[in-house]
Amino acid sequence: MIKFEHPAAIQAHLADLVKAGKQIGFVPTMGALHHGHMALIKQAKQENDVVICSIFVNPLQFNRKEDLTNYPNRITEDTKMLSEVDCDILFTPSKDELYANQKEIKFNFGSIAQGMEAEYRPGHFEGVAAVIERFLSILTPDRAYFGEKDFQQLAIVRWVKSHFNFSTEIIGCETVRDENGLAMSSRNYLLDKEDYTTASQIYQLMTYCQSQLGKQAPQELAKSCFEKLKENFRPEYFEIVDEHSLEPIKQWEDSKNPRVFVAAYLKSVRLIDNMSLNKPSQA
Numbered sequence: 001m002i003k004f005e006h007p008a009a010i011q012a013h014l015a016d017l018v019k020a021g022k023q024i025g026f027v028p029t030m031g032a033l034h035h036g037h038m039a040l041i042k043q044a045k046q047e048n049d050v051v052i053c054s055i056f057v058n059p060l061q062f063n064r065k066e067d068l069t070n071y072p073n074r075i076t077e078d079t080k081m082l083s084e085v086d087c088d089i090l091f092t093p094s095k096d097e098l099y100a101n102q103k104e105i106k107f108n109f110g111s112i113a114q115g116m117e118a119e120y121r122p123g124h125f126e127g128v129a130a131v132i133e134r135f136l137s138i139l140t141p142d143r144a145y146f147g148e149k150d151f152q153q154l155a156i157v158r159w160v161k162s163h164f165n166f167s168t169e170i171i172g173c174e175t176v177r178d179e180n181g182l183a184m185s186s187r188n189y190l191l192d193k194e195d196y197t198t199a200s201q202i203y204q205l206m207t208y209c210q211s212q213l214g215k216q217a218p219q220e221l222a223k224s225c226f227e228k229l230k231e232n233f234r235p236e237y238f239e240i241v242d243e244h245s246l247e248p249i250k251q252w253e254d255s256k257n258p259r260v261f262v263a264a265y266l267k268s269v270r271l272i273d274n275m276s277l278n279k280p281s282q283a
């Protein structure tokens, strides 16, 4: 695996690969890698000749300073994991260099950024859009891979692609879960053993919603799950929305693709998850 820190250096390397007709896949991450990230890298390896993984903890997308300070740093373990899955390139830019040629962006996301993460993390998606614009401009990959774990973020990434007319194909990948259904997350490294078990209640409530599809009214169902979560978590939201507009569903007939979204604190760790209510569970 080749490592690059400087945008100009990786661009020179990529120019040669593109000249040689190679297809480039890109997986952006903030490090503290786990099996969810590895699934993205493996899919990118299958569909491209060369795969770049970036590790960059983007300060612009953190609305709480303590979240940024506490974000796990595991660069030694991460490098080892990436080598083991034969990732070709690791890109770890500095903030100053990455944002050196930043464009003025007018954010006009529409309904996809009106609730949920947008409401509880003001400025978060502006930071996400800014960093994705930088990465796609610098690397111009053929394909970029993102997890459905951050489903609202994926909608923002698609907005960035179409807003700036990037030719990169944006590929959404299913959420990878542990054996109890808990979505893999870098933040899980901050949970102790007991909390880790408790955390899977989020998954249980989401699968309960799947079982209630077409039965209980969506908003009543969401409210009762929110109340249930309060027993062990500090929930921020529990929403049943249409997966395209991301707007809450009043009746099941309002959406062909209902999806449940959750954000809740377990002690000081903020967990998010989501699941389609149409598909059977993937755990």
Ligand code: AMP
Pocket (backbone or CB within 6 Å): 028, 029, 030, 031, 035, 036, 037, 039, 040, 145, 146, 147, 148, 149, 150, 173, 174, 175, 176, 177, 183, 184, 185, 186
């Ligand atoms: P992060 O390092 O948290 O910014 O995540 C980097 C990428 O990995 C994002 O596209 C995430 O959506 C994706 N990702 C994180 N957790 C998972 C998971 N459990 N399954 C699939 N993709 C994931």
